[in-house]
Amino acid sequence: MKLMPCPLNGPRNITEFTYGGELVAMPDPAACTDAEWADYVFNKTNPAGIVREWWLHNASHYWFIAERDTVTDDILRTFDPGELFTARIDFAPQPARQETPS
Amino acid sequence: MPFSLLRNALSSDPCAKPDFPPPPPLGRSYDVVIIGGGGHGVATAYYLATRHGIANVAVLEKGYLGGGNTARNTAVIRSNYLTPESVKFYIASVDLYRDLSNELDFNIMYSERGQLTLAHTDGAVRAFRQRCEVNRHLGARSEMLDRQQIKELVPCLNLDPGHLPVLAGLWHIDGATARHDAIAWGYARGAIARGAHFHPLTEAQDFVVENNRVTAVKTNRGLIQCGCVVQAVAGSSSLLLNKLGIRAPIHTYPLQAMVTQPVKPFLDPLVSSSALHCYVQQTGRGEILIGGGSDPYPLYSSRATLDLKEGLLAHAVEMFPFLADAKLMRQWAGITDMTPDYSPIMGRSPIDNYYLDAGWGTYGFKATPICGVTMAELVASGGETPELIQPFSLDRFSRFRQINEMGATAASH
Ligand SMILES: Cc1cc2nc3c(=O)[nH]c(=O)nc-3n(C[C@H](O)[C@H](O)[C@H](O)COP(=O)(O)OP(=O)(O)OC[C@H]3O[C@@H](n4cnc5c(N)ncnc54)[C@H](O)[C@@H]3O)c2cc1C
Numbered sequence: 001m002k003l004m005p006c007p008l009n010g011p012r013n014i015t016e017f018t019y020g021g022e023l024v025a026m027p028d029p030a031a032c033t034d035a036e037w038a039d040y041v042f043n044k045t046n047p048a049g050i051v052r053e054w055w056l057h058n059a060s061h062y063w064f065i066a067e068r069d070t071v072t073d074d075i076l077r078t079f080d081p082g083e084l085f086t087a088r089i090d091f092a093p094q095p096a097r098q099e100t101p102s
Numbered sequence: 103m104p105f106s107l108l109r110n111a112l113s114s115d116p117c118a119k120p121d122f123p124p125p126p127p128l129g130r131s132y133d134v135v136i137i138g139g140g141g142h143g144v145a146t147a148y149y150l151a152t153r154h155g156i157a158n159v160a161v162l163e164k165g166y167l168g169g170g171n172t173a174r175n176t177a178v179i180r181s182n183y184l185t186p187e188s189v190k191f192y193i194a195s196v197d198l199y200r201d202l203s204n205e206l207d208f209n210i211m212y213s214e215r216g217q218l219t220l221a222h223t224d225g226a227v228r229a230f231r232q233r234c235e236v237n238r239h240l241g242a243r244s245e246m247l248d249r250q251q252i253k254e255l256v257p258c259l260n261l262d263p264g265h266l267p268v269l270a271g272l273w274h275i276d277g278a279t280a281r282h283d284a285i286a287w288g289y290a291r292g293a294i295a296r297g298a299h300f301h302p303l304t305e306a307q308d309f310v311v312e313n314n315r316v317t318a319v320k321t322n323r324g325l326i327q328c329g330c331v332v333q334a335v336a337g338s339s340s341l342l343l344n345k346l347g348i349r350a351p352i353h354t355y356p357l358q359a360m361v362t363q364p365v366k367p368f369l370d371p372l373v374s375s376s377a378l379h380c381y382v383q384q385t386g387r388g389e390i391l392i393g394g395g396s397d398p399y400p401l402y403s404s405r406a407t408l409d410l411k412e413g414l415l416a417h418a419v420e421m422f423p424f425l426a427d428a429k430l431m432r433q434w435a436g437i438t439d440m441t442p443d444y445s446p447i448m449g450r451s452p453i454d455n456y457y458l459d460a461g462w463g464t465y466g467f468k469a470t471p472i473c474g475v476t477m478a479e480l481v482a483s484g485g486e487t488p489e490l491i492q493p494f495s496l497d498r499f500s501r502f503r504q505i506n507e508m509g510a511t512a513a514s515h
Pocket residue numbers: 137138139140141142143162163164165166167168169170171172173174175176177178179304305306307334335336337338342357358359393434435436437438462463464465466467468469514515
């Protein structure tokens with residue numbers, strides 16, 4: 001069994017966790033172009049090597065970040081997202097939606 | 103035949119001829135460089151030679167011929183997808199497969215046994231009806247079966263696995279298998295006989311790009327000048343794209359499969375369950391082949407995990423309870439290049455003369471012939487995308503025009 005060192009719950013069987021994707025900066029949805037948004041939503045770096053990624057501990061619904069080697073599957077470090085996200089992010093307000101006449 | 107047998111029996115010359123000559127020395131320059139010597143790469147080389155008279159072609163393979171996912175897949179061939187774009191494309195591939203042994207003069211052991219996919223929920227039944235209608239409209243042979251018909255088709259199947267009784271089935275008469283290695287060998291032999299070069303142990307490592315064109319490929323054996331490049335490297339797709347700065351929605355996941363010891367023939371159709379994420383088929387040798395969904399997170403490694411094997415086997419035993427007594431004989435994995443919509447990425451790239459055959463994930467074996475045909479057409483026309491593959495272009499994601507085949511792919515490949 002492979003163990004995931006969860007920052008909140010300690011080492012647990014990796015089957016208790018869900019992979020959540022590469023850690024990437026989110027562009028401001030109200031201000032970015034469609035192409036930038038599509039790049040954020042779909043595109044991956046998918047490197048063969050060390051990558052920072054989101055993981056979820058299912059039972060406690062706790063999201064955290066892991067540094068994992070995608071060739072050896074070694075988990076090098078896990079930490080609370082609070083280490084990276086120190087301030088609240090306020091996006092530009094969405095413009096009010098125009099009702100289209102039907 | 104009997105005469106040649108007699109003649110050769112009396113002669114001291116060995117009558118068997120090797121299928122492949124030893125690899126030629128690496129050329130300095132080729133019109134077309136194909137990276138990846140799996141089925142897709144060699145099929146492209148074959149059709150470039152046979153249909154377009156282009157034979158100054160090199161196929162670069164970092165390992166050996168067909169040793170990637172072409173050697174590891176479970177050889178499900180079918181066209182019962184959901185979207186018209188996919189169904190048309192895969193029907194064209196199945197049509198090529200049917201005649202491939204003749205075309206290649208190489209026995210690919212094509213065996214049309216039909217594929218049965220089980221629905222265990224009302225939602226799945228509705229989705230299967232839709233697939234059935236789309237399939238029939240476009241010419242693929244699919245029909246809905248009820249429980250009684252399923253029982254008659256596969257008498258040893260448990261119709262009430264645990265909490266998921268089987269409600270109906272999608273019966274795809276065109277479903278088939280073939281010998282996966284033979285596809286790579288047959289296409290490679292045909293391409294080499296017409297002048298293409300196959301270079302094993304030759305890894306593409308980087309590129310020389312001038313004026314938005316790749317002018318040379320850097321390999322572990324030196325630099326190769328090129329007119330254009332086709333990339334067909336399956337699980338390693340992102341690694342080459344990253345060298346060129348091309349962004350793509352590909353994640354590399356391992357996919358595992360296994361076979362039991364051989365038993366007497368009992369299972370003709372390929373059987374797959376949408377809810378149990380498991381498929382079971384009996385090979386020509388009698389082994390029971392068991393496959394299912396991908397690993398739960400990305401990895402560039404073909405290691406095995408007990409977690410996945412246990413889950414998959416539990417589901418296989420739900421479907422065919424007597425399998426509990428069978429012994430596993432072999433297991434393996436391949437690394438697959440998955441896209442978010444379970445459709446491939448084919449056609450042009452942001453680099454003018456660099457063509458993509460990627461994102462083939464867990465479902466690209468069945469597409470090998472049609473990929474060869476369409477990629478050869480794309481190359482020969484200097485970049486005019488054949489109609490059949492236009493929907494699969496890389497830029498569909500920035501236009502939000504995905505071709506969603508997740509439901510029609512996840513457990514049946
Ligand atoms: C367990 C498993 C089951 C599957 N089951 C099915 C199925 O039932 N039906 C189906 O249709 N599909 C299935 N697939 C998917 C199918 O195997 C693949 O989509 C298909 O084989 C891809 O063919 P290819 O020629 O593109 O890739 P491959 O056969 O993987 O060939 C790519 C080649 O590129 C080489 N390469 C990589 N990087 C480089 C480089 N830098 N330089 C030179 N060479 C390089 C690799 O060594 C490899 O040989 C399955 C896959 C797996 C792993």
